[in-house]
Amino acid sequence: MLKFVKNYMDSIEGVAIYPMISLLIFFVFFGLLLWWVLTASKNYLDQMSKLPLDENEPTKDHSI
Template identity: 70%
Template sequence: MFKFVKGYMETIDGVATYPMISLLIFFVFFTLLFWWVLTASKSYIKEVSELPLEEDDNQQLD
């Protein structure tokens, strides 16, 4: 199976660019995520972190 995949992939022109594009997308995504985490306001983080602990008055228990 692996020989088939390896042989098939070698026939595709420019196949080496796909891993580089994937690495670039991965790097850009996590760089932006890291930047957002560092620049997010502390009040927003606190508000969002307390959401699961708040009671919902509109929800009725059966």
């Protein structure tokens, strides 16, 4: 099965570019995520981290 896949992939023109594009997308995504985490406002992060535990806010009942 693996030999078939390897032979099939070798027959496709320009197939070597797909792993490079995937790797580039991976690093760009995690690079942007790291940049956002490092530059995010401390107040915003604190507010978001406490949001699920905030008992002072009334809960919204979305039931019909």
